[in-house]
Amino acid sequence: MSSKVISSAIVFETLATSVSQCDRSEKFFLxxxxxxxxxxxCELIGLKRKIENIDLTALxxxxxxxIEILYxxxxxxxxxxxxxxxxxxxxxxxxxxxxxxxxxxxxxxxHRKFS
Amino acid sequence: MKDILxxxxxxxxxxxxxxxxxxxxxxxxxxxxxAMAGWxxxxxYDNCADxxxxxxxxxxxxxxxxxxxxxxxxxxxxxxxxxxxxHDFENLRDVFETALDIEISxxxxxxxxxxxxxxxxxxxxxxxxxxxxxxxxxxxxxARRALELFDVLGEDKIALGMIEEKILxxxxxxxx
Numbered sequence: 546m547s548s549k550v551i552s553s554a555i556v557f558e559t560l561a562t563s564v565s566q567c568d569r570s571e572k573f574f575l576x577x578x579x580x581x582x583x584x585x586x587c588e589l590i591g592l593k594r595k596i597e598n599i600d601l602t603a604l605x606x607x608x609x610x611x612i613e614i615l616y617x618x619x620x621x622x623x624x625x626x627x628x629x630x631x632x633x634x635x636x637x638x639x640x641x642x643x644x645x646x647x648x649x650x651x652x653x654x655x656h657r658k659f660s
Numbered sequence: 661m662k663d664i665l666x667x668x669x670x671x672x673x674x675x676x677x678x679x680x681x682x683x684x685x686x687x688x689x690x691x692x693x694x695a696m697a698g699w700x701x702x703x704x705y706d707n708c709a710d711x712x713x714x715x716x717x718x719x720x721x722x723x724x725x726x727x728x729x730x731x732x733x734x735x736x737x738x739x740x741x742x743x744x745x746x747h748d749f750e751n752l753r754d755v756f757e758t759a760l761d762i763e764i765s766x767x768x769x770x771x772x773x774x775x776x777x778x779x780x781x782x783x784x785x786x787x788x789x790x791x792x793x794x795x796x797x798x799x800x801x802x803a804r805r806a807l808e809l810f811d812v813l814g815e816d817k818i819a820l821g822m823i824e825e826k827i828l829x830x831x832x833x834x835x836x
Contacts, residue, residue, distance in 0.1 A: 568662040586668040645665040652663040
């Protein structure tokens with residue numbers, strides 16, 4: 546898996562987290578916590594939605610610990626996220642999709658137009 | 661950098677959301693028609709029961725058509741949880757009144773999806789939706805004509821018997 550990570554290009558990064566994409570496998574790598582997570586586009590979209598749907602106000606005001614547990618699929622580890630990590634993921638995923646949409650616009654207006 | 665977004669995401673997220681919402685609505689309609697069929701069967705209106713069993717199957721087919729469209733477009737289709745639906749009705753007319761209300765709600769929702777498609781210039785999904793727009797013309801027509809039988813024939817026992825006889829022949833011939 547590490548060779549795939551090396552051949553990938555950074556899509557968006559913050560100080561602690563980044564998302565890169567591998568053109569060969571057409572997958573994304575979320576560099577977060579210890580191990581990078583390999584995600585297909587639909588999984589990345591699913592993760593973004595789950596992160597966006599977390600009710601932070603309810604999390605803060607709840608009696609229990611301020612953590613959210615996310616299950617993506619059997620191929621991925623269960624994510625146990627603190628409020629700080631949720632905010633971190635929100636930022637990196639929002640930035641990632643902005644960049645992906647920008648890349649898509651560039652492809653549409655330049656590459657596909659003149660090919 | 662490859663345009664993975666375009667290669668694997670055919671539909672905009674807002675389009676996926678409205679179609680998933682529609683999948684749920686069609687599932688709920690199918691469930692509601694099934695409840696109507698059950699009520700009619702219990703009351704001895706066998707043909708009306710058949711009419712609603714058929715309607716229930718139609719809605720289920722619509723649900724699957726939307727579901728397959730999303731999966732074909734590499735989007736996540738959500739199999740919906742369906743809430744409770746109406747099982748008790750005042751009389752046979754009340755059942756058909758409710759059926760027409762359902763069809764009007766579905767038509768409005770279909771038109772809203774077309775509106776969202778236009779907002780995002782999603783021409784492919786708008787084309788896909790054309791079948792449903794036509795289908796709703798037919799569904800609403802049938803629901804309205806069925807209800808009109810009560811206005812024409814009345815609601816006494818003889819009239820209800822005649823409605824039972826006529827209900828399965830209510831159909832839409834197209835805008836000819």
